[in-house]
Each structure stands twice: as structure tokens, then as C-alpha cells.
Amino acid sequence: MAGIPSRHKSIFLLTGVVLLQVLLLALQIKRDSEGRLIRVWTVGAFSPFERAGNHGIGRLRETWRHYFALQNTSRENEELRHENDELKMQVNQLQSKAVEADRLALLLNFHKSRENVPMLGARVIATSAGTASATIVLDRGSKDHIKKNMGVITPEGVVGKVVEVFDNTSEVLLLTDKDSGVGAMLGNSRVQSPVGGAGEPLLVMKYVANDDVVNVGERVVTSGMDKIFPRDLPIGTITDIKPGNPFKSIRIRPSANLERLEEVIVLLTLQPLQLNQETETAKPSASAAGKPVGETAKSPVSGGTAAKPAPAPASSAPVPAPANAAAAVKPE
């Protein structure tokens, strides 16, 4: 930068650096795969720390809880207090394990009730590093046969779909992300319309005509038309309806708690799925309770089918169009 006054050097540098990044943005928009290498490097570098952090935080939380349990005792009855503390600690541990066992049992039962659907359990180890997107990172990747565009759910409802896969981790775009979408229909009237995110906790159903009857509190379920999620999985409940032109503005509270996800299920197939209607409820049944779990906590629902992923997708998700909203999900 010879000849440029030193006080202007930083302005030139700023302009150059910003222009380079604008160019980088333009390249990414033009070619979707651009920049993937740097993502692989960054995610690869950070995921071991995230795993370690995840483990450490868990231990820290456990220790923290036990500390407070000990603080809640009286000084006057040393023996009783000691005994009480031990009991409290045991209760806390058992409660913590019971809650986890319930959660895992729910996942296992969910899987057992849908044995025709290959699934894999995964833990959430990180979230998006910014508020511009709603994504989570799972501790499972291509080594576990996870592929791009696979559906991700919990027993409560739809979570999102896999958008990026690395060796040991994968990224899931949550339903609440602006770019997210799922083929859906109303639980009662079976009117079909895609449901998408709006960058906030509630979801939006866009293409329901003003003539259609919709009620607050009505369930919204998957239509299966997006070829990602099986039909009749719960998506959410309608919380607000406003008339619009030409479509109603409908807001939906997601069934799955997307802000506090700890374990999820990945649907290990890219083919259209069918669920058994009679086994739709996710509550543990007597038949499921009697069967051995036989899986580690890391993979609560992975079964034999998990090792045999389905072949490539029959078709990609179609582009939404108000005139044919029934089969639409948002494009990537």
C-alpha cells in the first residue's frame, strides 16, 4: 500500500475485507456447495470441545444440584440431617435417572411402535452460534448412516430435518427457522398446507383459504406429502387465527419443545414413510415396557434397522405454491 497515507490504510483494508466477504456471499448464493470446506474444518475443530463441554456441564449440573440438596438441611439434627442429605442425594440421583429412563423409555417405545421405520437416537450437543438461524448439532453423523434431508422428531412431534452431515456430527434445521417447512394438514378437517418457521417460537401455516373452517386448539399433523416425515405425526396446536387475503394467518405452537431438546430421533430413511395408525400414541405401553431396552443412553432407540439405511430419496421435496399447497414444503 505504498503511496497511501497511513491513516487511510485501515479504510482501504476495511473496504477490501468487506468486499471480499460480499464476494464470498455472492459465490455461496450462486453455488450452494461453496464454503463447505471451511464449515467442515470449523465444525470439526469445535465439535470435540462441544462434546467435552456437554459432558462437563452435565457433571457440573449434577454436582450443583447435590450441593444445594445439602444446603437445605438443619444444623440442629446432625444425624438426621446427614441421613436426610444422603436420602436427598439418592432421591435426586434416582429422580434424575428415572426422568432420563422415562425419556429414553418413551423414545424406545416410540421406536418399537414403529418398527417398520428405521430410526436412530441422538443427543443434542450444540445449537446455532447466532440468532440468524435455528439449528442444533447432534452427536451422530455420516458414520451412523445419517444423510442430508432425513427427518428429525421426538415422541412429542416434529423437530426438523438434517441439513448438514459431518463424520461424527450433523446439523438439524429446526421447524422454527425461517427457511424451514414441512407438509402438514389440519387434524380435524384434513385441509393440507405447509407449515414453516418465522424465526420465532411459533410456527406459521400460510395457505389455508378463508372459507376453510379452522379452530383454535386444533391439532396440526404431518401430511406425508413432503416425502420426509410420515403422515400424522404431531406438529403442533393452533393458537391464533387471523383472516387474511386470500389466506388465513394461522400460528401454531410446536408440539415438541424445540427450545429444550436433549435427545431426538433421526428417521434413517429418505423414502416416503407410513406409520401404523393403531400405534400412534407415544405413551409407553405394557408390551413395550416388558421388553428389554438393550441400548446405551447415547443411542436410546437405535435398532437393527439403523445399520441398514434406506437408499437414495425417490424425489426431493417440491417447491411450495399457494395453488398446490397440499404437497408443498419450503425449498432449501
Next chain:
Amino acid sequence: MNDAFDIRNMESHIEVHKFRGGAIVGATLLALMFQAFVPVYFAKAAMIDLPLLITIYFGLSRRNPSTGLLLGMIIGLLQDSLSGPTVPLGLYGIAKTVIGYVASSIGARLDTEHPAARFALTIIFFGLHQGIVLLTRRILLAQSSVWFTVHLAAAAVVNAIVAVFLFALLDHLRKS
């Protein structure tokens, strides 16, 4: 050379601060780690933009626009990389490059050591950051976004409060 020295003849009262070895890299990586996995347990923590606060702090302290904007660029691009494939590389990169530059430029002209000044500056920088991200989304990516929400205003205040304490903590990393 002294660890803290005067910047220019005309602004002899403004000090440029030097930091312990690895302090900038360590603080940056910790901030990105925090941003990526703490919201898993505390969803509300996503409101805090620690990478932005780190960019602002080191920009204000180092008071060199060139290093400020380069640090902002690196932090922004790393944040882009960790934000999933729907966030293109450069979205936060551009915003934090500008923030790093502006913070360094302001830091060279104003005393930014007082907590009240830090609080006010963080709110301004948070707004500027959001504005640049929005402009980038609207102009370069053709995506619609709202300019102002109550949530954003609350996030600005929360980040400013966190900044006051975080900056005081980071002051200990300076070479005395």
C-alpha cells in the same frame, strides 16, 4: 516498549492496551464455544452475543482499526461457520468486520473505560450490528427481516449489562 503506551501525539491521553499471550485467542474461542453449546441448556442465553462483545472489547482496547477489523472478520466468519448451513459465510463476518473497525476507531478517540460509556457503546454497537446483518440479508440475500422488535431491544440491554461485567473481567487479562 512499555506495555501500555500513548497512541498518537495529538491524543496522548489515550492508552493502547496490550494483553497477555493467548488472551485474545482464548477469549474468542471461549466466546464461540459459549455461543454454540450453552443455549442447549439455557435457551435464553442465545440472546447474548458473546462474539460481538469480544469484538467490541478488543476493538475498544487495542484501538488499532486494522487489527480491530481483522479480528472482527475472523470472529464473524467463525460464527458464520458454526451457525449452520442456512447462514452464509460472511453474514456475521461483514457485520463484525465493521464493528471491529468502528470500535477501534472510537476507542482511539474516546475514553471507553467507564462502565456507563461501555454500557452505552454496547447498545449502539448492538444496534449497528443488527442493522448491518439486516441490510446484508435484505440487499445481498433478498431475505425479509423486521427492523425492530421488543426482543431485539431487550437483547441490546441484556448484552450491554453483560458487557459491563465481561469487560471488567477481561480488563484483568491486560498486561499491567
